[in-house]
Amino acid sequence: MEGLASLRTIPKVSFPPISSSTRRSKFLSRRLNFSPSMDTSLRNSISLASSSSSSPISTAIRAQQIESEAGSAAASPVTESEENALKVKEWEVGMFQDEVAASQGIRIRRRPPTGPPLHYVGPFQFRLQNEGNTPRNILEEIIWYKDKEVSQMKERRPLGSLKRDLERAPPARDFLGALKAAYLRTNLPGLIAEVKKASPSRGVLREDFDPVEIAQAYEKGGAACLSVLTDQKFFQGSFENLEKIRNAGVKCPLLCKEFVVDAWQIYYARSKGADAILLIAAVLPDLDIKYMTKICKMVGLTPLVEVHDEKEMDRMLAIDGIELIGINNRNLETFEVDISNTKRLLEGERGQKIREKNVTIVGESGLFTPDDIAYVQEAGVKAVLVGESIVKQSDPAKGITGLFGKDISV
Numbered sequence: 001m002e003g004l005a006s007l008r009t010i011p012k013v014s015f016p017p018i019s020s021s022t023r024r025s026k027f028l029s030r031r032l033n034f035s036p037s038m039d040t041s042l043r044n045s046i047s048l049a050s051s052s053s054s055s056p057i058s059t060a061i062r063a064q065q066i067e068s069e070a071g072s073a074a075a076s077p078v079t080e081s082e083e084n085a086l087k088v089k090e091w092e093v094g095m096f097q098d099e100v101a102a103s104q105g106i107r108i109r110r111r112p113p114t115g116p117p118l119h120y121v122g123p124f125q126f127r128l129q130n131e132g133n134t135p136r137n138i139l140e141e142i143i144w145y146k147d148k149e150v151s152q153m154k155e156r157r158p159l160g161s162l163k164r165d166l167e168r169a170p171p172a173r174d175f176l177g178a179l180k181a182a183y184l185r186t187n188l189p190g191l192i193a194e195v196k197k198a199s200p201s202r203g204v205l206r207e208d209f210d211p212v213e214i215a216q217a218y219e220k221g222g223a224a225c226l227s228v229l230t231d232q233k234f235f236q237g238s239f240e241n242l243e244k245i246r247n248a249g250v251k252c253p254l255l256c257k258e259f260v261v262d263a264w265q266i267y268y269a270r271s272k273g274a275d276a277i278l279l280i281a282a283v284l285p286d287l288d289i290k291y292m293t294k295i296c297k298m299v300g301l302t303p304l305v306e307v308h309d310e311k312e313m314d315r316m317l318a319i320d321g322i323e324l325i326g327i328n329n330r331n332l333e334t335f336e337v338d339i340s341n342t343k344r345l346l347e348g349e350r351g352q353k354i355r356e357k358n359v360t361i362v363g364e365s366g367l368f369t370p371d372d373i374a375y376v377q378e379a380g381v382k383a384v385l386v387g388e389s390i391v392k393q394s395d396p397a398k399g400i401t402g403l404f405g406k407d408i409s410v
């Protein structure tokens with residue numbers, strides 16, 4: 001009995017007495033990233049926009065979602081057996097969502113890390129550690145943690161109150177415009193300089209980490225935009241850093257570097273002063289990308305969609321309205337870095353399509369020298385995203401000059 005060593009005892013949970021259909025609706029909305037309080041017109045337009053999607057599974061999920069919304073009007077008390085049936089249903093829907101994702105080549109599973117329904121023995125519930133509830137790689141671990149973190153944050157800050165805060169947020173600035181202007185000015189890729197304290201692959205990059213000082217040095221050194229890591233657990237970043245940098249009067253537009261799993265995070269990033277936000281294609285199915293890019297545009301954020309391989313690039317090129325794509329040279333599942341990844345993804349017909357669609361490409365990760373910059377520029381990038389090589393320098397402004405082989409601030 002292999003899994004028994006990690007057998008855990010969990011007290012039985014009882015839900016507050018709300019209608020099962022309401023809860024199911026909420027649950028489905030969450031899994032599908034449709035916020036229950038999202039404007040109906042937007043939701044409809046997104047459903048319409050995505051109705052061309054060829055996946056029969058996503059169509060079925062949409063049908064279930066509509067059914068769940070229709071059912072949410074009726075309220076009735078829930079019995080314990082209904083409760084258990086609901087848990088099983090939730091598990092099934094989670095599995096279903098993973099199937100949709102898998103059909104698009106996504107390996108990251110989004111099913112709740114609690115795994116399959118619990119086993120009952122008397123008053124106790126047991127859970128066996130197994131393939132289904134153990135993350136398969138670091139990205140999956142981050143995403144599962146993020147799912148939990150975000151659902152807790154949402155409880156503290158419901159979308160309604162967050163939306164009201166948006167009116168008080170500092171105005172969004174033109175992230176893509178700043179990158180294009182830098183490219184025209186310098187004839188070199190526009191720099192997105194990353195305020196990064198640590199990462200799971202490299203550990204702590206800089207002990208004396210003052211985010212505002214680093215941001216100001218980057219600006220002085222000629223960065224077009226900044227990227228601020230906001231993930232706390234794995235990258236030692238924070239939204240406080242983002243807010244501080246914005247409030248310190250740094251003029252470079254700011255990218256919120258997060259692991260977005262829920263549209264709520266987009267509103268939150270905007271409320272903290274972000275001008276752009278990262279959306280990772282390895283994590284988000286097409287429907288989420290379409291929906292989230294619309295939310296971004298609605299609140300004035302520029303989405304930077306990140307891909308790592310040909311399959312992800314082709315998926316994103318098939319979605320209309322994506323203007324900015326980052327090619328990550330780091331595989332987030334294995335941490336392997338290879339800058340020829342950028343070149344490979346920009347070759348041949350794919351490169352041709354990118355030029356036709358006028359998509360701006362950002363080369364991301366593992367760039368250290370003027371030769372690296374020249375290599376990705378030659379491959380076709382108009383911008384680069386750089387962290388480690390410049391954040392480690394005692395003067396990050398000089399780090400930028402070293403990276404490009406010349407002073408790009410003038």
Ligand SMILES: O=P(O)(O)OC[C@@H](O)[C@@H](O)c1c[nH]c2ccccc12
Nearest residue numbers: 328364365366367385386387388389
């Ligand atoms: O420090 P580097 O190798 O220059 O990489 C920066 C940036 O590309 C990297 O931090 C990054 C790219 N995509 C991400 C997604 C999540 C977290 C981090 C990243």
